[in-house]
Amino acid sequence: MQIRVYYEDTDVGGVVYYANYLKFCERARSELFFQKGLSPHNGDEFFVVKNVQADYVKSAIFGDLLDVTSKLVQKKSASIVMEQEIFRGEELLFKATFKLAYLKDYKPSKIPQELFCVFE
Numbered sequence: 426m427q428i429r430v431y432y433e434d435t436d437v438g439g440v441v442y443y444a445n446y447l448k449f450c451e452r453a454r455s456e457l458f459f460q461k462g463l464s465p466h467n468g469d470e471f472f473v474v475k476n477v478q479a480d481y482v483k484s485a486i487f488g489d490l491l492d493v494t495s496k497l498v499q500k501k502s503a504s505i506v507m508e509q510e511i512f513r514g515e516e517l518l519f520k521a522t523f524k525l526a527y528l529k530d531y532k533p534s535k536i537p538q539e540l541f542c543v544f545e
Contacts (some may be wrong), residue, residue, distance in 0.1 A: 426452040430489040441485040446519045450509040453493035457543050469530050476524040483518045497544035503533045
């Protein structure tokens with residue numbers, strides 16, 4: 426997924442604010458659902474971030490065009506682990522591993538089998 430860095434994404438120096446890399450990753454995960462005609466939030470069923478490990482490699486700046494990649498690396502009955510990276514061209518700027526738990530009625534629940542197609 427491509428994301429353009431707008432002024433609102435940056436600090437006073439024109440550098441992307443650190444928390445926005447997490448937002449860019451969230452948008453890319455949501456887009457995986459939208460591309461399959463699904464929603465990442467289905468009433469009382471949805472994924473939440475349980476854990477994230479992030480590595481800020483280099484800074485993106487105002488006007489950059491970024492590519493966010495998403496890859497499923499592990500799936501369990503009620504959680505998945507995804508690796509996401511953000512590039513400017515061929516240059517790696519950010520990488521993170523997200524553990525996502527699936528909730529139903531705000532409690533951990535088995536992921537419906539048909540949702541795994543979203544991550545393929």
